[in-house]
Amino acid sequence: MTIEEQVQLLARGASLIVPENGLKAKLEKSAKTGKPLIVKLGLDPTAPDIHLGFAVVLRKMRQFQDLGHRVTIIIGDYTTLIGDPSGRSATRPMLTSEQIAENAATYVDQLSVILDKEKTDVRFNSEWLGKLSFADLVKLTSKITVAQVLTRDDFKKRWDAGQPISLHELLYPLAQGYDSVAIHADVEMGGLDQTFNILTGRELQSDPEIAQDPQIGFFMPLLVGLDGVKKMSKSLGNYIGIAEPALSQYSKVMSLADAQMGTYFLLCTDVPTAEFAEILKAQNPMEAKHRLAWEIVTIYHGAEAASAASDEWKRIHSARQFPSDAPELTVPENPINIVALVRHGNFAPSNGEARRLIEQGGVKLNGEKLSDPAATITITDGDELQVGKKNFARLKV
RNA sequence: GGGUCGAUGUCCGAGUGGUUAAAGGAGGCGGUCUGUAAAAUCGUCGCGCGAGCUACGCAGGUUCGAAUCCUGCUCGGCCCA
Numbered sequence: 001m002t003i004e005e006q007v008q009l010l011a012r013g014a015s016l017i018v019p020e021n022g023l024k025a026k027l028e029k030s031a032k033t034g035k036p037l038i039v040k041l042g043l044d045p046t047a048p049d050i051h052l053g054f055a056v057v058l059r060k061m062r063q064f065q066d067l068g069h070r071v072t073i074i075i076g077d078y079t080t081l082i083g084d085p086s087g088r089s090a091t092r093p094m095l096t097s098e099q100i101a102e103n104a105a106t107y108v109d110q111l112s113v114i115l116d117k118e119k120t121d122v123r124f125n126s127e128w129l130g131k132l133s134f135a136d137l138v139k140l141t142s143k144i145t146v147a148q149v150l151t152r153d154d155f156k157k158r159w160d161a162g163q164p165i166s167l168h169e170l171l172y173p174l175a176q177g178y179d180s181v182a183i184h185a186d187v188e189m190g191g192l193d194q195t196f197n198i199l200t201g202r203e204l205q206s207d208p209e210i211a212q213d214p215q216i217g218f219f220m221p222l223l224v225g226l227d228g229v230k231k232m233s234k235s236l237g238n239y240i241g242i243a244e245p246a247l248s249q250y251s252k253v254m255s256l257a258d259a260q261m262g263t264y265f266l267l268c269t270d271v272p273t274a275e276f277a278e279i280l281k282a283q284n285p286m287e288a289k290h291r292l293a294w295e296i297v298t299i300y301h302g303a304e305a306a307s308a309a310s311d312e313w314k315r316i317h318s319a320r321q322f323p324s325d326a327p328e329l330t331v332p333e334n335p336i337n338i339v340a341l342v343r344h345g346n347f348a349p350s351n352g353e354a355r356r357l358i359e360q361g362g363v364k365l366n367g368e369k370l371s372d373p374a375a376t377i378t379i380t381d382g383d384e385l386q387v388g389k390k391n392f393a394r395l396k397v
Numbered sequence: 398g399g400g401u402c403g404a405u406g407u408c409c410g411a412g413u414g415g416u417u418a419a420a421g422g423a424g425g426c427g428g429u430c431u432g433u434a435a436a437a438u439c440g441u442c443g444c445g446c447g448a449g450c451u452a453c454g455c456a457g458g459u460u461c462g463a464a465u466c467c468u469g470c471u472c473g474g475c476c477c478a
Contacts, residue, residue: 162474227424228435237425254433286433293433317433339446353426356441360427369428374446388427 003027006067013060013267015192015221018199022216026186029213030069037069040185040215042125042176042197044076045103050110051239052296053223053232056267057189058114060220064187065119072183073111075104078126079175113242113300128182129175140174143207144200149173152196177201185215191222191231223267228257246301247323250309251390253293254317258285261292269295322367322384322392329385329393335378338363338370347387362388 001009007024017023030037039061050058061071077100108122132140149170150156158165173196180188180201188198198217205212222231225238232239240252256264265276269292279288290310297306315321329345336344339354342363348354355373357363363370364386365377383395 164473255435256433257435258433259435284432289433313433348426350444351446352444353442355446357427360440361429362427 001067003031010060010063010067012273013056013220014218016195016217016219018195018202018217018219023187023218026216030186036119037064037186038184039064039069039071039187039189039218040074040180040183041071041189042074042076042079042179043107044080045100045107049234049239049241050107050113050243051232051234051241052264052268053225053239055114055242056223057191057220058111059268060218061189062114062116065116070119070121071115072121072123072185073108073115074179074183075107075122075124076176076179077101077104077124078129079172079179110243123183125175125179125182129178132178137171140178140204141171143204144174146170149196154193173197173200174204177204180215181205181210181212184212186213187218188215189218189220192219193222195219221263221267224260224263226252226255228260240296242300246297246305246309247312247325249297249300250293250306250313253296254289254313256289256292258289261285261288264292264296269299271295322386326384326392326394328396330396331379334397335376337374337376339373341377341379341385342387345385345387345391345393347391357387 003024006027010023011017026037041057041061065071077097080100104124111120150159152173155165155170176197177200179185180198181204185201185205188194188201190198195217198215198219202214202217204210205214224230225232225236226240227236227238230236230238240249244252253264262276262280265271265280266273269276271279276292279291283291293313294306294310297309301309312323312325316323331341332344333340338358339351342348342354342357343351348357358370358373361369361371364384366384367386370377379395379397381395381397385393385395387393
């Protein structure tokens with residue numbers, strides 16, 4: 001593959017590369033020297049569930065690996081003490097070191113689903129940040145001005161809105177930038193919310209005293225979540241986890257708004273741009289969405305599982321039938337009050353909620369609505385219980 | 398250190414002594430509709446079967462009655478030093 005083609009492949013889906021021609025220069029340098037590029041990604045070990053939004057970045061790094069380059073994952077065990085303010089309107093809570101260790105282990109595990117383990121290094125930034133003396137730190141802080149930090153969008157917003165900014169948060173970009181220095185990063189990956197942090201890395205690397213070839217910033221768009229508005233994130237609950245069961249992933253993709261399909265094709269699948277553009281134009285939205293769901297599930301579960309998930313989804317939603325693999329729920333007593341049954345299956349957080357579901361016709365037994373919360377019913381083995389749209393259980397006495 | 402303003406339900410936000418489990422919005426959930434979704438539309442959203450209980454930063458107090466008044470505290474914004 002020529003350098004030009006590589007650039008094209010890598011740039012697919014990227015929202016921004018800084019500097020613009022930097023990627024080409026880096027690739028040329030690597031080809032000439034025979035040294036693989038070091039592609040850096042910093043992770044806050046806070047939320048160890050990898051979802052499709054995060055996978056966007058990981059999959060891009062996998063492309064780098066497939067072209068012969070190396071990935072360095074930096075677990076921000078030290079920076080977590082600070083708490084990255086990016087995209088947060090409020091100061092993050094600090095984690096204990098046990099939590100950090102636990103989360104980091106989970107991360108490494110999940111990362112290997114997408115990344116090539118052979119070409120991935122994992123480092124903890126306490127390794128170098130923990131060694132800095134106060135004098136070192138002060139020296140580092142002298143390389144950047146308060147005004148620079150305060151131009152950063154999220155700080156600026158908080159400042160303008162009169163929200164608190166702790167002094168320690170201002171140090172975060174420096175710490176992250178120093179990570180790049182420590183590992184001689186060539187490329188740093190991130191979402192656009194990482195712009196400032198990544199550019200700070202460039203700034204430090206090009207400082208005369210450090211004199212490294214500054215990394216390029218490689219920005220991937222933030223994937224919009226299931227709600228179609230906010231970025232996909234675990235805390236917002238609008239995510240599709242890469243470890244989720246095939247059917248669950250499939251269903252979630254199907255529940256996307258039609259308008260989001262193009263973005264998902266681009267960022268979450270390998271379907272060539274021209275091809276999915278054609279699909280979106282030619283097929284009706286549901287067909288296109290089935291294709292999208294199939295492509296995505298295939299990446300994480302294989303084609304066979306994806307097809308099975310597809311069939312199952314159609315059974316449930318198009319034919320409105322009971323899912324074949326509904327979890328079994330053993331009834332604690334028989335006959336049983338409906339509210340107790342719904343609660344027993346954990347389908348409602350409180351009795352009042354359960355009653356409401358029942359009264360509003362959200363609970364079905366063998367396809368028939370049960371609308372009297374006071375009723376007591378007799379269960380037969382194999383009875384099919386549905387609560388709301390998504391919860392199913394096959395009852396066992 | 399001083400002054401001043403603020404803290405309300407998942408979030409935003411109204412409410413300055415009584416019909417306030419707390420307007421309105423966002424959001425969630427359920428029903429209907431539908432080719433998936435969206436949209437639309439109807440309903441619902443503290444806990445409790447209920448009597449009732451618990452809730453407006455925290456702790457006390459005034460009052461027949463407090464989210465609303467008073468005192469102290471905690472946290473935060475702004476201004477002054």
